[in-house]
Amino acid sequence: MAQGYFITGTDTEIGKTHAAVRLIEQWRSEGKRVMAMKPIAAGCEVLPDGRWVNDDVERLVAASGQTDRELMNPYRFLPPVSPHIAAREAGVAISLDTIKAHYLALAEQADLVLVEGAGGWFAPLSDTLFMRDLAWALDLPIILVVGMRLGCINHALLTAQAIEASGLPLAGWVANRIVPDQPAYEDNLATLKAHIHAPLLLEIPFEQKS
Numbered sequence: 001m002a003q004g005y006f007i008t009g010t011d012t013e014i015g016k017t018h019a020a021v022r023l024i025e026q027w028r029s030e031g032k033r034v035m036a037m038k039p040i041a042a043g044c045e046v047l048p049d050g051r052w053v054n055d056d057v058e059r060l061v062a063a064s065g066q067t068d069r070e071l072m073n074p075y076r077f078l079p080p081v082s083p084h085i086a087a088r089e090a091g092v093a094i095s096l097d098t099i100k101a102h103y104l105a106l107a108e109q110a111d112l113v114l115v116e117g118a119g120g121w122f123a124p125l126s127d128t129l130f131m132r133d134l135a136w137a138l139d140l141p142i143i144l145v146v147g148m149r150l151g152c153i154n155h156a157l158l159t160a161q162a163i164e165a166s167g168l169p170l171a172g173w174v175a176n177r178i179v180p181d182q183p184a185y186e187d188n189l190a191t192l193k194a195h196i197h198a199p200l201l202l203e204i205p206f207e208q209k210s
């Protein structure tokens with residue numbers, strides 16, 4: 001059975017997928033068979049043939065080389081909103097059992113499975129469930145992506161504390177530079193290292209779009 005990780009972040013749009021792609025590329029370069037999972041994707045483009053395409057799913061598929069999008073992404077919604085709202089509007093109840101079954105099928109085919117949440121640790125899946133509950137149901141160690149910018153220390157420490165409170169292990173964290181020149185970056189990094197009780201796995205520079 002594969003080793004799995006659940007990747008969460010300090011917010012939406014702070015580079016969970018970006019970091020996931022980096023980790024997948026790194027693991028594949030070490031010869032590992034890696035599968036990615038994006039169980040719930042909200043925000044799709046509709047192709048001329050009617051298919052719904054989600055950017056995260058496509059980036060993860062491209063990085064991992066896997067092809068079965070239905071297996072890695074059981075829930076796909078059109079509007080780019082919180083999953084609980086997208087699911088309610090679509091009349092869909094997100095089932096943790098369904099996601100777990102998909103995860104286990106992927107895990108049979110891989111050495112490593114990386115599961116990307118949507119939004120942050122407390123992004124809701126329904127009126128009663130949060131992303132945290134999905135990570136708990138999958139029983140996976142967590143990787144926390146910190147979008148490095150002013151305000152991230154507070155967001156990172158709140159999230160790390162909530163992960164600890166869930167009882168799931170924090171396997172490590174990623175410092176992802178989402179702004180070109182964060183003032184006092186090294187000092188911010190040192191502060192995070194001092195207060196997050198898990199290793200810094202990866203530091204990703206800001207990458208200017210060409």
Ligand SMILES: Nc1ncnc2c1ncn2[C@@H]1O[C@H](COP(=O)(O)OP(=O)(O)OP(=O)(O)O)[C@@H](O)[C@H]1O
Pocket residue numbers: 009011012013014015016017018019056117118119120176177178204205206207208
């Ligand atoms: N290190 C970086 N340098 C430059 N741009 C980045 C970096 N990391 C992320 N971005 C950009 O920021 C945006 C958000 O990144 P990404 O899609 O990985 O976020 P996310 O946390 O996965 O969001 P979601 O909650 O929607 O899944 C993307 O346009 C991405 O290209």
Ligand SMILES: C[C@H](N)[C@H](N)CCCCCC(=O)O
Pocket residue numbers: 012013041042043079080081082083118119120122123124
């Ligand atoms: C649409 C977006 N890119 C993500 N897929 C979902 C973000 C959910 C955020 C919920 C919240 O914390 O307010």
Ligand SMILES: [Mg+2]
Pocket residue numbers: 016017018056116
């Ligand atoms: Mg993403």
